[in-house]
Amino acid sequence: MIKVLVLIDYSTEFSRRFLDGLIQYAQEMGQWSFYRLPVYYKNIHGEEGVIAWAQKWEANIIIAQWNYMSLESLQKLQIPVFLQNYKEEGKCFSNITGDYTGMGAMAAKFFIQRRYNNFAFYGNKGFIWSRERAEGYRREIEKIKGNYYYFESEDLNDKQWEHTHTQLEDWLISLPKPVAIFACDDSFAIQISEICKLNNINIPKEIALLGVDNDRLICNLSDPPISSIILDA
Template sequence: MLLDLTMAYDRTLVPGIWKAARGFGGIEFLLLDGFTAKTLALIDRLKPEGVIAHIDDLSIGAFLQERGIRIVDVSDRFARARFPRIVSDDLEVGRWGARHLRERGFAHYAFCGFTSHHFSDLRGRGFAEQLASENCTASTFASPASRSSRSEVRDLQFEKLCDWIRGLPKPVGIMACNDNRAYHIIEACHCLGLRVPHEVAVLGVDNDEIRCEMAAVPISSIALNTQRIGHEALCLLVALLDGHPAPDRPL
C-alpha cells in the first residue's frame, strides 16, 4: 500500500484493506507512507507484484507501471482514469451536501473547492445540480491546493478566499470539497469576524476527526465509506493479479 497517511481518507482505507486480506491466503502487505525517494527506492528493492496507491502525481503511476507493477488507484484526482480505480461517488457526495444544507433552511448556498482536482469538480457539480433541481443556485470558488512553502503564495490564495466569503450574502451554507478546505473557510471566517455557523455554516467531507476538531469551530463533515473502498480495492488488485482484465471505468 502506497498511501499518504497525513490524509484521513487514506488512513481510513487501511482497515478495509486488512479485513479483505483475511479472505485471501498468502498475501503479504507493506504499508508505505508518502511518495519519497526512500519509499520509491524500497519499492525497487522489494519488487511488489501489486500496489494500492493514492495517485495524485502521474509520475508515481508511471514509475510503478515501468516496473510492471499492477496498480489500483484509490484517488479521484484526475478526470481520466489512467489506472484501474476505486473511488467514492463524488457526484452523490455533492448532492448529499446540498440536501443537508437545504434541510437546515438556508436561503443562500456556496461551494468551495480546489482547481485541478476531479473529485472537487464532481462534488461541486453534484452540489449545484441538486440545488438547481430545487430551484436554488450556488456561488462557487476554487483555487489551487498549493503545497508551496512560500508564504506569499499561501497568503495570496487565502486573501482571495477571504474576498469571496466577504462578498457572499449571509447567512450562507457553504459546502467544502473536503475537510482541509472546510478548515480554510473556518480560518477565513475567523479573520473576517464572521460567526460560524450563525452567518456562515460550513460542511466538509472525509470526517477527519483531527482536522474537524482542530478548527476554531468544530466542522460538520460527510463521512465516506472508505473501509468499503479499501475492501473493494484489494479485491480488484487480487483479480488483476489473477489475470482478470482491468475494468474500463472507475468502480
C-alpha cells in the same frame, strides 16, 4: 505471498479507514505482505525512485496516491496498479473512487431542507473527486433555482499560501449571507473556519459549514466544530 507496495499518506481520516479496510481484507484473503513507502521518499526520489523500489522488492501490486501526470512508468511494471482518487480516469490502472456526485447532492439536500437560498462550494483544484462533489452539489441547487458560488484552490504550500489565503478571504467576505458552504474535505473546511474567525464572520449564523471525511481532529480544532460527512472506506 502477494507483495503489496502502499504509497498512501496516513494523515487523513479517510486514508486511515481505507488502509484499515485493506488490512482486514488481506487477513481474510490470505498471505499478503505490505510495504509502505513514506511520503518523503516519493517527494525526494520522484516517480522513477518509486518504480525502482517496486522492482527491487518485486512488488505484485501497487496501491498509491499518485501525484504525477505521467503513468508510463507504472505501465512498464506490468502489475496491477490501484490509484486512490487520481486526477483523471485511466485505462492502465484501477481508480479507487466513490460516489462523489452523490455526496455533493447529499450535502445540497441537507442545506436545502434548512431553507437556504445561497450556496457555495470550496474545492481542491485539479482533482476529479472535488469536481464531482461540486457537480452533484450544483445540480441540486439548480433544481430549486438557488444562488450558487464557487471557489477553488490547490493544497496550500509556503509559496502560494498568502496569495490564495487572501483570495479565499475576499471571496468569503463577498458572499451574500447567510450562505451554506460545502467544502470538498475537512482540511479545506477548516481554512474557511479560520478565516471566518479572523473576520468575525459568525458560524453558523452567517455561514453554515459542511466538510467531508469526519476527521475528528480537524473538525474539533474548529470553533464551533465542523459538521462533516462520513465516507465509507
